[in-house]
Amino acid sequence: DAGITQSPRHKVTETGTPVTLRCHQTENHRYMYWYRQDPGHGLRLIHYSYGVKDTDKGEVSDGYSVSRSKTEDFLLTLESATSSQTSVYFCAISDSWGGKLFFGSGTQLSVL
Amino acid sequence: ELKVEQNPLFLSMQEGKNYTIYCNYSTTSDRLYWYRQDPGKSLESLFVLLSNGAVKQEGRLMASLDTKARLSTLHITAAVHDLSATYFCAVDTGDGGATNKLIFGTGTLLAVQP
Numbered sequence: 001d002a003g004i005t006q007s008p009r010h011k012v013t014e015t016g017t018p019v020t021l022r023c024h025q026t027e028n029h030r031y032m033y034w035y036r037q038d039p040g041h042g043l044r045l046i047h048y049s050y051g052v053k054d055t056d057k058g059e060v061s062d063g064y065s066v067s068r069s070k071t072e073d074f075l076l077t078l079e080s081a082t083s084s085q086t087s088v089y090f091c092a093i094s095d096s097w098g099g100k101l102f103f104g105s106g107t108q109l110s111v112l
Numbered sequence: 113e114l115k116v117e118q119n120p121l122f123l124s125m126q127e128g129k130n131y132t133i134y135c136n137y138s139t140t141s142d143r144l145y146w147y148r149q150d151p152g153k154s155l156e157s158l159f160v161l162l163s164n165g166a167v168k169q170e171g172r173l174m175a176s177l178d179t180k181a182r183l184s185t186l187h188i189t190a191a192v193h194d195l196s197a198t199y200f201c202a203v204d205t206g207d208g209g210a211t212n213k214l215i216f217g218t219g220t221l222l223a224v225q226p
Contacts, residue, residue: 031212042116042200042216043155050212058213090154098143098210100157 003027004104006091012110019078021107023091025071031094032074033058033101034066036087043090049074050097081111114139114205118217125191126225133220135184135201143204144184145214146175148197155200158186191224198222 003026013019023032033048035058045058047066055066063085065077078085088108092101115138125131135144146158159168161177161184168175172195174187184201198221202214 033212040218042218043202043214044216045213048212059215092155094212097212098162098204098206100145100160101147101155101214102157103154105154 004091004093004102006089006104006107008107009105010108012112013081014112015082016080019081019109019111021076021078021089021091021109023074023076023104025074025091025093027093027095027102028071029093029095029102030071031097031099032068033092033094034064034074034076035090035092036060036085037090037106038087046076046089078109078111081109083111085109086111114141114203114215116201116203116215116217118199118201118220120220121218122221122223124223124225125188127192128190130190131188133186133188133199133201133222135186135203135217137182137184137203137215139205140179140182141203141206142177142179143206143210144177145202145204146184146186147200147202149200149219150197158199188222191222193224193226196222196224 005024034046035043049055049068091104144161147155159175164179166177198219202216
């Protein structure tokens with residue numbers, strides 16, 4: 001998967017707990033993205049980053065925060081997980097503005 | 113607000129047949145992407161279409177973009193079982209330039225039967 005590692009691959013957590021998902025890339029790509037995938041919705045952009053410490057909101061950013069302190073790592077935090085955040089989360093990277101995306105393997109998150 | 117609609121949502125076709133998946137979007141954009149996803153797997157980039165009239169082909173798949181009609185098509189020629197997957201189109205929300213904010217369609221599940 002183009003040098004992208006997502007961790008954990010699966011997580012079950014309880015409502016109200018904070019959760020952090022990690023995306024690590026070895027491609028030195030500038031742009032990194034977090035998407036969520038839900039049945040009937042396709043993929044929806046949560047946040048993205050266009051460089052270290054530079055991030056922007058996507059379509060469904062409420063309840064999520066991100067951080068990028070190094071080129072290779074992009075963290076997604078659910079500040080207080082809710083059942084509506086049960087989803088499959090994909091990290092993606094690209095090496096150019098508007099270029100094609102390379103996706104990680106995904107994290108299946110269940111919030112009970 | 114940009115909306116992206118794919119049809120059909122589910123397509124069952126026989127090996128050897130041809131078919132087309134349609135991707136319509138609601139506001140002006142000139143950047144469209146096609147991705148493939150196998151069950152339980154990640155997404156793989158198929159095509160990037162960057163201008164009106166763009167046509168890209170790889171193997172049995174051909175994608176085209178008509179920005180005036182706000183329509184992209186993914187044509188499958190002589191389908192084989194290996195093409196069974198879910199296909200997504202995604203449209204950049206920018207008009208005249210990339211924003212890196214893509215809106216995805218809900219996907220077309222393609223099942224190729226022997």
